[in-house]
Amino acid sequence: MKKHLLNIFRFGIKELRILWHDKTMVILIAWSFSFAIYVGATSVSTELHHAPIAFVDQDRSSMSRYLRDAFYPPSFKMMGVISQNQMDRGMDAGEYTFVVVIPSGFEKDILSGKVPDIQLNIDATRMTQAGIGAGYIQQIISKELTTFLQKPETILPINLITRMKYNPNRESTWFGGVMEIINNIAMLSIMLSGAALIREREHGTLEHLLVLPVSVAEIMLGKVWSMGLVVLSAVTFALIFVVEGVLGVPLAGSLPLFLAGTLLALFATTSLGILMATIARTMPQFGLIFIMTILPIMILSGTMTPFESMPQALQYFMHLVPTSHFVSFAQAVLYRGAGFDIVWMDMLWIFLIGMVFFFFALAMFKKSLN
Amino acid sequence: MRYVDKFWKLLIDLARNDGVTIFISTHFMNEGERCDRISLMHQGKVLDSDTPKVLTQKRGKETLEEAFIEYLEEATQEKISETEVKLTENSTYKHKRFSTRRLFGYSYRESLELVRDPVRLAFALVGMVFLLFVMGFGITMDVDDLRFSVLDQDQSPQSRAYIQNISGSRYFLEQSPLHSQLELDSRMKSGELSVAIVIPSGFGKSLLKGEQVNVSAWADGTMPFRGETVSGYLTGMHYDYIMQLANQTLGYVPTLSPANIEMRYRYNPGFKSLDAMVPAIIPMLLIFVPSILMALSVVREKEMGSITNFYATPVTKLEFLIGKQLPYIIVSMIGFFGLVALSILLFDVPFKGSLSLFTLAALLYVITTTGIGLLISSFAQTQIAALAGTAIITLLPTINFSGLKDPVSSLEGVGAMVGTIFPVTYFINISRGIFSKAVDFVGLYHDLLALLIAIVVITTGSVLLLQKQER
Numbered sequence: 001m002k003k004h005l006l007n008i009f010r011f012g013i014k015e016l017r018i019l020w021h022d023k024t025m026v027i028l029i030a031w032s033f034s035f036a037i038y039v040g041a042t043s044v045s046t047e048l049h050h051a052p053i054a055f056v057d058q059d060r061s062s063m064s065r066y067l068r069d070a071f072y073p074p075s076f077k078m079m080g081v082i083s084q085n086q087m088d089r090g091m092d093a094g095e096y097t098f099v100v101v102i103p104s105g106f107e108k109d110i111l112s113g114k115v116p117d118i119q120l121n122i123d124a125t126r127m128t129q130a131g132i133g134a135g136y137i138q139q140i141i142s143k144e145l146t147t148f149l150q151k152p153e154t155i156l157p158i159n160l161i162t163r164m165k166y167n168p169n170r171e172s173t174w175f176g177g178v179m180e181i182i183n184n185i186a187m188l189s190i191m192l193s194g195a196a197l198i199r200e201r202e203h204g205t206l207e208h209l210l211v212l213p214v215s216v217a218e219i220m221l222g223k224v225w226s227m228g229l230v231v232l233s234a235v236t237f238a239l240i241f242v243v244e245g246v247l248g249v250p251l252a253g254s255l256p257l258f259l260a261g262t263l264l265a266l267f268a269t270t271s272l273g274i275l276m277a278t279i280a281r282t283m284p285q286f287g288l289i290f291i292m293t294i295l296p297i298m299i300l301s302g303t304m305t306p307f308e309s310m311p312q313a314l315q316y317f318m319h320l321v322p323t324s325h326f327v328s329f330a331q332a333v334l335y336r337g338a339g340f341d342i343v344w345m346d347m348l349w350i351f352l353i354g355m356v357f358f359f360f361a362l363a364m365f366k367k368s369l370n
Numbered sequence: 371m372r373y374v375d376k377f378w379k380l381l382i383d384l385a386r387n388d389g390v391t392i393f394i395s396t397h398f399m400n401e402g403e404r405c406d407r408i409s410l411m412h413q414g415k416v417l418d419s420d421t422p423k424v425l426t427q428k429r430g431k432e433t434l435e436e437a438f439i440e441y442l443e444e445a446t447q448e449k450i451s452e453t454e455v456k457l458t459e460n461s462t463y464k465h466k467r468f469s470t471r472r473l474f475g476y477s478y479r480e481s482l483e484l485v486r487d488p489v490r491l492a493f494a495l496v497g498m499v500f501l502l503f504v505m506g507f508g509i510t511m512d513v514d515d516l517r518f519s520v521l522d523q524d525q526s527p528q529s530r531a532y533i534q535n536i537s538g539s540r541y542f543l544e545q546s547p548l549h550s551q552l553e554l555d556s557r558m559k560s561g562e563l564s565v566a567i568v569i570p571s572g573f574g575k576s577l578l579k580g581e582q583v584n585v586s587a588w589a590d591g592t593m594p595f596r597g598e599t600v601s602g603y604l605t606g607m608h609y610d611y612i613m614q615l616a617n618q619t620l621g622y623v624p625t626l627s628p629a630n631i632e633m634r635y636r637y638n639p640g641f642k643s644l645d646a647m648v649p650a651i652i653p654m655l656l657i658f659v660p661s662i663l664m665a666l667s668v669v670r671e672k673e674m675g676s677i678t679n680f681y682a683t684p685v686t687k688l689e690f691l692i693g694k695q696l697p698y699i700i701v702s703m704i705g706f707f708g709l710v711a712l713s714i715l716l717f718d719v720p721f722k723g724s725l726s727l728f729t730l731a732a733l734l735y736v737i738t739t740t741g742i743g744l745l746i747s748s749f750a751q752t753q754i755a756a757l758a759g760t761a762i763i764t765l766l767p768t769i770n771f772s773g774l775k776d777p778v779s780s781l782e783g784v785g786a787m788v789g790t791i792f793p794v795t796y797f798i799n800i801s802r803g804i805f806s807k808a809v810d811f812v813g814l815y816h817d818l819l820a821l822l823i824a825i826v827v828i829t830t831g832s833v834l835l836l837q838k839q840e841r
Contacts, residue, residue, distance in 0.1 A: 022751070022752050022754065022755055024749070024750055024751060024752070024755035024759065025752070025754055025755045025758060028755065028758045028759055028762055029758075031762065032762050036762070036766055039766075039783070039784045039785060039788070040766060040770055040785075042782075042783050042784070042785070043770065043771065043781050043782060043783045043784055043785020043786065043788075048598070049776070049780050049782075050779060050780040050781075050782070051780060052777065052779050052780070077779065077780070089813070091636060091807075092803065092807050092809045092813050093799075093803070093809070093813055093816070094773075094777060094799050094802070094803065095779075097777060106629075110628050110629060115627075115628065115629060115630050116629055116630065117629070117630045117631075117632050118629050118630070118631050118632065119631075119632050119634060120631055120632065120633050120634065121634045121636055122633060122634065122635050122636060123636060123637060124635040124636060124637055124638035124639070124641050124646065125637050125638050125645075125646045125649070125802050125806050125807075126646070126775075126776065126777060127511030127512075127641075127643055127646050127647070127775070128511050128595060128775050128776055129775075129776050129777065129780065130635070130641070131511065131599060131602075131641070132595070132598050132599060132602060134633055135602040135605070135606070136602075137631075138631050138633075139605075141627070141629065141631060142627035142628075142629075142631075145627065145628045145629055146627075146628065149628060151628075155582060156582070156612055157577055157580065157582060157583070157612065157615065158532070158577065158582070158583055158584075158585055158608070158611070158612060159582055159583070159584050159585070160584075160585050160586075160587060160604060160605065160608040161584055161585070161586045161587065162586075162587040162588075162589060162601045162604055162605070163586065163587070163588055163589070164588075164589055164590075164591030164597050164601075165558055165588050165589065165590055165591055166590065166591050166592055167591035167592060167594060167597070168591065170591055170594040170597055170598060171594065172594045172595075174594075175592065175593055175594055180766075183765075187761060187762075187765070188758070191754070191757060191758055191761065192754070192758075195753065195754040195757060195758075196754070198753075199752075199753070199754065202673070202674070202753075203673075281489070282487070282490070282670075283666055283670060283753040283757070284487075284490050284662075284663060284666045284667065284670065285487075285489055285490050285493055286757075287662040287663070287666050287757050287760075288490065288493040288494055288497050288659065288662070288663070289493065289497075290662075290757065290761070291497065291501075291658045291659060291662060291761075292493075292497045292500060292501060294761070294765075295501055295504075295505065295654075295658070296501070296504050296505070296508065298765065298769065299505060299508065299509060299769065300504070300505070300508040300509070302593075304509070304769070304775075305508075305509055305510055305511065306513055306516075306593060306596045308515045308516065308517065308564070309510055309512055309513055309514050309515055309516075310507075310508050310510060311507050311508070311510075314504070314507055314508050328561055331561065331592045331593075332559065332560060332561050335592045336558070336559045336561070336590075336592065337559070338559045338560060342556070342559055342560045343560075
């Protein structure tokens, strides 16, 4: 037993040495767990942010001017008053997401008690912004008109107060930072372990390993632990220094619990990487399988779009991918402060999927050697 | 002492003192003379084998060279003349600056490699189709099927009517009711509930008396975009209910706003996720697959050693790069046509613009994306680094900064900068413009120009960074 462990340990050290000599790779790993996280978290906002809006003002009244002034940063980016012609061209070119058309005689109609139409043009190819923004603009216009007319606000019989739990100010940095880390965990662990195996095969050093008195499982576990360790230490660094330190995201839950979950996820993803490497014969083939796997993992695990809104069949399919459980686990622990009693199901799933990947990869690996 | 002699001294030392047997293959007779036994060969056949001395004596010659020539003449049945040697000496070789022959030579070589690895080709094309499927259906910006539950502390007909209004909506899926604030906290914590509504006791009574009453809603803000949308839904349904209520009591629907806002969802009137996303997924696939294939094809030569053909022959950097790029451009264009056909025929995404203009733009785009692969390959030394480099450089900006979800003008900081110089931004704009908006050449010339500039910059960068000799 001791001998097996020692072999596994030494194989891991060998992998670490190889990685250390590939300076481009070391720089890429450092980059993706530091600057990339920062950029990903701060640049993208998932809420309404700088939505380009323009006005076609056919009324040119004090009321229409008053309405125009109600749209300002950070939610909106006022692109000015344009003509009807410019509106069509600008929307075609994608310059404006929203264009409000105020008809002539607007102010007069309102003052005389009529209810005139305002046209709101929305570029519906920009789903997120269009969906959230349209509701906002509607509310802003109603509110501004009421204030302008100095009408007493209608008292409604029921008042709805909506509050955001876990992220009261809806700051997208909170979400972006951690999701970026999860994506990078999946990307690097799959790539590092899989590519390390392909390299051995292409260079023929796999033959050298096979004549040694060691088992295939030892070779595999050596790759799993070493590449897992590299990513785990990078994750710890990124969470403490980048996410909590630089970005100032308050992490609600326990860090050790999160790291334990990360460890399980790494076991699953590195095994998946090796599994993919046993299917591919060359690095270009591996690269293609990698892209086919990593894109759905990154986009459909719940880091970008709401998981429960995907088609049902796809949800079942994605449940077989460890990252979808890991995302749900990470959100529960880091944002909502959930403890082990709440997230154990997710952890169990990740572990079970990891075991399936590992033994499947082991079988495929053995088969590919014969 | 010459280095060759030193080297020979080493070899002889090994053979004499350490008893090592050494095989040497050479066409220099003076080297052959130093060996213990030699075999003379021609076209894979051994002509004779013995010690050099015996071989020379057998033919009765002075030197080994003369003996070898006689052996050769016997084998080939013709006289070896001096003129033959002169011919090669006199052949003039003119060094051309740019040779299309060398360029196509590399293209031919690369095409052969691609065609002979059908698995790679199949992975590339089938992979694109697979991803279009999964992501076309998967990337949905619609927020629905949200799990919600109610903590109804009133249990009156009025509170039930209010809840009914929400649970009847297609956006929400009602879960078993809540019994306490504690339960609300733990069920939201586990992620089981995305929305929870608390109706205070006395809700029904106050409503009947005409007093204002507060209802609180909790939305999970973990994913800010989802939280935002949920809050919008709730407000909408809330107003709907109040209108119904007013209609019941007053007999008419009061106007809450002094103006009526008419929404026009342009280009995608159904506000369908699929129609908006498919034109953006095509550019995504046409960067990942071509750039990775391209980067690996060059770095692979570095790792396998066949790059020496480039180091040691007159082929120039530009010929090498373009020559290798051509086959991949062709493969990517095949992929492009496949993706467009699938989007129109299978996904029913309306295609309003001109296909020829789209093809031109796609050609510029795949030249750019394969170029990105080349650029990465010029500094990556191992295939792993090339794969990781391509993935890191292309994945993050494409998914986050190129206008896939939000327009680039809504980004800020480094992301806004990256989004502005990243070519994918422009092709997503072109793709959406042609698919959904029927924009013509004049409307897109700005984006096409951006792609052209990208090609020039990337190619120049690759040529400058590529080394003609290993460091």
